[in-house]
Amino acid sequence: MTTPTTRSVPQPVFTDAEAGAKVFPDSTSRQYNYFKPAKRRQTHYEDVTVEVQPDPRHYLSQGWLYSFADGRGGYPLDWTVLKAWGSDRPEPKRFPGSGGKGYDWPAHGWHEFRDPNEEWELTMYRYNANVVRQLNANIDAARQAKAFAQWNPNWVRFVERNVGAWMHVDHGLGLYLFANANRRGPTNMHNTAIAVNSMHRIRAAQDLALYSLTLTEEIDGFDGAAHLEAWNSDPAWQGVRECAEQLTATDDWAEAIFAANVVFEPLVGELFRSHLVQQAAPRNGDYVTPTVVGAEEYDFAERDLRYTIPLLRLLADDREFAEHNKATMAGWLAAWVPRAIAAARTLQPLWSQPDALPPRFEDGLDAAKSRFGGILADISLDTPKELSA
Amino acid sequence: MSRQSVAKAHQKIQELAWEPMYHSPVSQYGTDYTFRKAAKKDPLKQVLRSYFPMQEEKDHRVYGAEDGAIRGNMFRQVQERWLEWQKLFLSIIPLPEISAARAMPLLFRNVPNPELHNGQAIQMIDEVRHSTIQQNLKRLYMQNYIDPAGFNSSLRNFHNDYCGTIGRQFAEGFITGDAITAASIYLTIVAETAFTNTLFVAMPAEAAANGDYLLPTVFHSVQSDESRHISNGYATLLMALADEENQQLLERDLRYAWWNNHRVVDAAIGTFIEYGTKDRRKDRESYAEMWRRWIYDDYYRSYLVPLEKYGLKIPHDLIEEAWNQIWNKGYVHEVAQFFATGWLANYWRIDPMTDKDFEWFEYKYPGWYDKYGKWWENYNRLSTPNGHHPIVAEDVDYQYPHRCWTCLVPCLVREDMVMDEVDGQWRTYCSEPCHWTDATAFRPVYEGRQTPNMGQLSGHREWETLYHGWNWADVVSDMGYVRDDGKTMVAQPHLNLDPKKMWTLDHLRRMPPVLSPNVLLNEMSDADRQAFHANYIRGGPAGRPAPAQP
Numbered sequence: 001m002t003t004p005t006t007r008s009v010p011q012p013v014f015t016d017a018e019a020g021a022k023v024f025p026d027s028t029s030r031q032y033n034y035f036k037p038a039k040r041r042q043t044h045y046e047d048v049t050v051e052v053q054p055d056p057r058h059y060l061s062q063g064w065l066y067s068f069a070d071g072r073g074g075y076p077l078d079w080t081v082l083k084a085w086g087s088d089r090p091e092p093k094r095f096p097g098s099g100g101k102g103y104d105w106p107a108h109g110w111h112e113f114r115d116p117n118e119e120w121e122l123t124m125y126r127y128n129a130n131v132v133r134q135l136n137a138n139i140d141a142a143r144q145a146k147a148f149a150q151w152n153p154n155w156v157r158f159v160e161r162n163v164g165a166w167m168h169v170d171h172g173l174g175l176y177l178f179a180n181a182n183r184r185g186p187t188n189m190h191n192t193a194i195a196v197n198s199m200h201r202i203r204a205a206q207d208l209a210l211y212s213l214t215l216t217e218e219i220d221g222f223d224g225a226a227h228l229e230a231w232n233s234d235p236a237w238q239g240v241r242e243c244a245e246q247l248t249a250t251d252d253w254a255e256a257i258f259a260a261n262v263v264f265e266p267l268v269g270e271l272f273r274s275h276l277v278q279q280a281a282p283r284n285g286d287y288v289t290p291t292v293v294g295a296e297e298y299d300f301a302e303r304d305l306r307y308t309i310p311l312l313r314l315l316a317d318d319r320e321f322a323e324h325n326k327a328t329m330a331g332w333l334a335a336w337v338p339r340a341i342a343a344a345r346t347l348q349p350l351w352s353q354p355d356a357l358p359p360r361f362e363d364g365l366d367a368a369k370s371r372f373g374g375i376l377a378d379i380s381l382d383t384p385k386e387l388s389a
Numbered sequence: 390m391s392r393q394s395v396a397k398a399h400q401k402i403q404e405l406a407w408e409p410m411y412h413s414p415v416s417q418y419g420t421d422y423t424f425r426k427a428a429k430k431d432p433l434k435q436v437l438r439s440y441f442p443m444q445e446e447k448d449h450r451v452y453g454a455e456d457g458a459i460r461g462n463m464f465r466q467v468q469e470r471w472l473e474w475q476k477l478f479l480s481i482i483p484l485p486e487i488s489a490a491r492a493m494p495l496l497f498r499n500v501p502n503p504e505l506h507n508g509q510a511i512q513m514i515d516e517v518r519h520s521t522i523q524q525n526l527k528r529l530y531m532q533n534y535i536d537p538a539g540f541n542s543s544l545r546n547f548h549n550d551y552c553g554t555i556g557r558q559f560a561e562g563f564i565t566g567d568a569i570t571a572a573s574i575y576l577t578i579v580a581e582t583a584f585t586n587t588l589f590v591a592m593p594a595e596a597a598a599n600g601d602y603l604l605p606t607v608f609h610s611v612q613s614d615e616s617r618h619i620s621n622g623y624a625t626l627l628m629a630l631a632d633e634e635n636q637q638l639l640e641r642d643l644r645y646a647w648w649n650n651h652r653v654v655d656a657a658i659g660t661f662i663e664y665g666t667k668d669r670r671k672d673r674e675s676y677a678e679m680w681r682r683w684i685y686d687d688y689y690r691s692y693l694v695p696l697e698k699y700g701l702k703i704p705h706d707l708i709e710e711a712w713n714q715i716w717n718k719g720y721v722h723e724v725a726q727f728f729a730t731g732w733l734a735n736y737w738r739i740d741p742m743t744d745k746d747f748e749w750f751e752y753k754y755p756g757w758y759d760k761y762g763k764w765w766e767n768y769n770r771l772s773t774p775n776g777h778h779p780i781v782a783e784d785v786d787y788q789y790p791h792r793c794w795t796c797l798v799p800c801l802v803r804e805d806m807v808m809d810e811v812d813g814q815w816r817t818y819c820s821e822p823c824h825w826t827d828a829t830a831f832r833p834v835y836e837g838r839q840t841p842n843m844g845q846l847s848g849h850r851e852w853e854t855l856y857h858g859w860n861w862a863d864v865v866s867d868m869g870y871v872r873d874d875g876k877t878m879v880a881q882p883h884l885n886l887d888p889k890k891m892w893t894l895d896h897l898r899r900m901p902p903v904l905s906p907n908v909l910l911n912e913m914s915d916a917d918r919q920a921f922h923a924n925y926i927r928g929g930p931a932g933r934p935a936p937a938q939p
Contacts, residue, residue, distance in 0.1 A: 065558055
């Protein structure tokens with residue numbers, strides 16, 4: 001028999017500490033007041049992202065407390081050569097008796113960027129959870145319908161090698177370009193949008209890898225390791241590989257984002273996904289692969305490109321550095337367009353591999369170029385002569 | 390696809406990694422560590438196919454609870470004393486979280502194990518989750534709690550207030566300097582593995598006891614991600630241990646990271662838990678008891694000590710000294726007293742302690758009243774404006790402390806204060822380990838070994854320097870700690886929201902100016918400086934000036 005004991009628990013207390021219970025100075029000031037919203041009302045997204053990453057030019061009065069070995073701390077603005085208005089103003093000088101006031105917010109134009117996707121944790125998990133759920137459902141349904149049995153043998157080879165090879169592009173860029181760049185941007189809005197972009201790419205890489213695993217289990221003779229051979233030694237893939245590697249070798253974070261999302265993805269990524277895989281698959285009896293590849297296509301076209309354009313447009317239209325920024329981006333185009341076009345052209349043999357052929361490579365490339373020109377116009381940039389190569 | 394085992398799926402995604410053939414990824418962060426041996430496998434085996442739905446489900450629970458709290462009028466039962474301290478805590482914590490996200494790329498090129506990069510990328514996005522979910526919680530408090538002042542200005546005020554630098558180290562230490570020191574040892578091995586227990590488990594429990602069940606809801610959800618991050622750190626640590634040349638750096642970094650985390654986290658969280666609560670049940674754990682359980686037993690004895698057999702040199706002396714600081718030297722009480730001394734340079738309200746609080750402190754920390762009781766009685770007496778100054782400018786037997794140049798918590802345990810001329814400037818340190826951190830560890834040469842990647846301490850580290858010679862009213866205006874009537878201060882040394890009882894800028898005009906202890910120290914002659922130091926270390930406890938020499 002046990003002896004009942006008195007449990008020790010905190011007692012609820014009526015405190016009446018809810019909003020509106022009293023009137024006093026600030027009792028109705030219920031909005032974050034340290035930044036100006038981009039539009040008339042501040043958004044939920046702005047509230048949870050803006051100003052989390054501090055800036056010595058306005059509020060961070062004592063400066064960065066820890067630095068790299070070269071004495072630089074925080075998020076140096078010159079980690080990209082692009083400039084936003086105010087970038088060249090020196091950090092406010094601090095000394096005994098200087099006070100702590102910096103420039104008025106925002107202090108410089110970098111703080112004006114807002115991600116039109118308004119990504120924060122809630123949106124990111126909802127979006128990506130929906131994608132993986134839908135992909136799982138699509139693939140499960142296809143398996144139950146024995147859909148893979150309709151694939152002709154040549155298409156099986158195509159998917160195991162070439163659709164598989166693309167996972168390496170996603171993985172490499174996701175980790176070593178986009179995730180890497182999330183340390184480099186000047187504001188929390190930049191770095192959060194870039195971090196979300198990186199997760200899209202890493203997820204897409206894993207989507208393709210796990211799809212390959214499923215196909216290995218479902219299709220007799222499907223070689224789940226063929227993508228490695230294609231990526232490592234198929235000449236058709238070496239142009240893409242070299243370009244992807246060069247993207248990850250880019251030091252300037254804005255150049256890396258620009259080269260990946262403005263140049264490489266429209267001219268190589270969409271060319272491969274939309275103008276080859278998506279076109280060829282149905283003709284070869286495959287209605288499943290387009291749903292997997294289409295998820296990534298939507299990531300890029302409707303989310304990643306969607307933040308990239310205003311990020312760059314703001315700089316191309318900058319009130320102080322528009323010409324500098326446009327000239328810099330034109331230089332990047334001159335460097336990266338030939339690399340991307342070369343990578344695209346190296347892929348051309350893939351167009352003749354399926355039994356039922358997709359539309360011509362040149363037609364696909366023309367469409368990709370046309371789309372690319374439209375993106376440049378959105379950023380207020382001219383189409384470079386290198387595009388005609 | 391969905392029926393595949395996690396192990397199989399994880400094995401498959403290892404095929405994604407590739408060695409560059411044409412161009413190497415950019416290398417932007419250096420380390421003095423080497424990883425030439427023993428690749429360690431990713432212990433997480435997490436794939437995004439299951440990760441995203443799992444996190445979404447966790448979100449559903451968090452946001453559902455938040456809705457429930459509002460509909461159930463949680464704020465009718467929340468203790469203001471508690472919520473006021475959240476103005477500081479929820480200003481601090483989103484920055485360390487997002488900094489942890491930013492820290493992950495420091496590891497990519499320095500830890501040559503692609504398998505671990507998957508775990509690091511997932512940690513990156515976890516940290517984005519933590520930062521924004523915490524900003525959102527603060528927003529909810531701002532919208533629904535009786536006094537939004539301080540929440541509404543938090544990310545301006547945290548960046549310039551008189552103790553914000555203490556919390557900012559818990560972020561900046563992750564993202565700069567030697568990549569392994571910062572993103573692995575300081576962040577994952579010490580901050581996350583040891584101190585998130587008090588941050589994200591012990592403190593939310595105290596929140597619940599004060600009527601706030603949203604802090605536990607959010608932070609337990611956050612803590613459920615931490616085990617992944619702890620695994621990342623552990624795997625990297627084992628890799629580092631495989632190379633004998635790393636032993637010296639590991640010993641250095643564990644000493645620095647342990648001591649700095651102790652100074653920073655115990656200062657803040659100890660104060661929140663001990664001085665922010667109204668729950669004075671004698672059988673509820675004190676911060677010291679929580680620390681003994683969560684950090685001494687769970688971290689030190691269960692996690693660190695077993696690593697000794699792999700050659701890791703554990704800073705046993707510093708762990709024992711941290712406990713000594715908390716238990717015998719009153720570290721948390723000294724810090725709380727400092728926060729309250731400078732209440733006017735903060736952006737939250739600090740409730741006076743009552744007889745019931747005194748009784749609890751005396752029960753939990755025998756001898757507390759003799760040390761601190763009188764000062765808190767004075768704090769109470771001086772809490773509403775009545776022709777006197779704020780307590781910092783009144784004679785209450787308290788000597789305003791010097792800052793520690795390293796951890797930025799003042800030198801509150803007076804006997805431990807170290808003074809030294811470093812980089813051509815006279816600096817004070819709260820303790821010998823903090824002196825060592827600045828003078829020895831954060832240097833390009835360590836014990837004769839070249840450490841070119843080690844970071845530096847930087848910035849204008851003493852807050853008072855910037856306001857040396859200023860009138861307090863101008864200081865508070867400059868920082869922006871004024872309510873929307875243009876004169877009432879955000880901070881108050883009590884919880885009474887009657888405007889007649891609240892301090893305004895006008896009350897500060899007659900105060901003597903702010904004087905920077907460090908500026909004054911550097912203006913002294915050598916003889917005066919030595920005499921000052923000899924006197925300072927005879928002071929305390931509770932900030933009492935040294936007794937006159939016989």
